[in-house]
Amino acid sequence: xxxxxxxxxxxxxxxxxxxxxxxxxxxxxxxxxxxxxxxxxxxxxxxxxxxxxxxxxxxxxxxxxxxxxxxxxxxxxxxxxxxxxxxxxxxxxxxxxxxxxxxxxxxxxxxxxxxxxxxxxxxxxxxxxxxxxxxxxxxxxxxxxxxxxxxxxxxxxxxxxxxxxxxxxxxxxxxxxxxxxxxxxxxxxxxxxxxxxxxxxxxxxxxxxxxxxxxxxxxxxxxxxxxxxxxxxxxxx
Numbered sequence: 001x002x003x004x005x006x007x008x009x010x011x012x013x014x015x016x017x018x019x020x021x022x023x024x025x026x027x028x029x030x031x032x033x034x035x036x037x038x039x040x041x042x043x044x045x046x047x048x049x050x051x052x053x054x055x056x057x058x059x060x061x062x063x064x065x066x067x068x069x070x071x072x073x074x075x076x077x078x079x080x081x082x083x084x085x086x087x088x089x090x091x092x093x094x095x096x097x098x099x100x101x102x103x104x105x106x107x108x109x110x111x112x113x114x115x116x117x118x119x120x121x122x123x124x125x126x127x128x129x130x131x132x133x134x135x136x137x138x139x140x141x142x143x144x145x146x147x148x149x150x151x152x153x154x155x156x157x158x159x160x161x162x163x164x165x166x167x168x169x170x171x172x173x174x175x176x177x178x179x180x181x182x183x184x185x186x187x188x189x190x191x192x193x194x195x196x197x198x199x200x201x202x203x204x205x206x207x208x209x210x211x212x213x214x215x216x217x218x219x220x221x222x223x224x225x226x227x228x229x230x231x232x233x234x235x236x237x
Contacts, residue, residue: 012169095204
């Protein structure tokens, strides 16, 4: 297959920002004297903000007006934004920095398809903002597993979906990719829960981009460079 662009989810693929979300949600729950269990954490995976709030409120949800819920979600997000400031390039997941650096060095377009409205701030804190040509706006697409945000990223990059390879760690995200007009899905994590992905890896460290973008490299003449490395080996500074 000829791939011409790479599209990434953020949390669980590039960095573990889920732990910051969990800290912020847990602090909100504690402030409201609501229960917090391991099941609560599991149910929050992959949900957008207001759906997550409903999980937190549980059977007490009817006690809150829509205005109150919006205020609570904003309160949680404000705390999350404070936590984002603690991020640094050291928080990149294994292989993420090296892969992004390699893609940029070979002039392969890179896009982000994250449900997080705070994605630009997270990328900035991680020191990788310059690696992305396009950050799809989650407010303009239906939540995953709808494919809209991946299609928007591909459109922003100017590459047909069938020529894009996308990386996800959640089943809903993989389903979104598989519905995105021929886009290829690489699942990062447990193969049992990501069985619909075209490829499954433990981490981005295992991805060998040279094998997937060989045609692009050949077209640009980079393949003729005898110093080219098949595996990424430099991190983002």
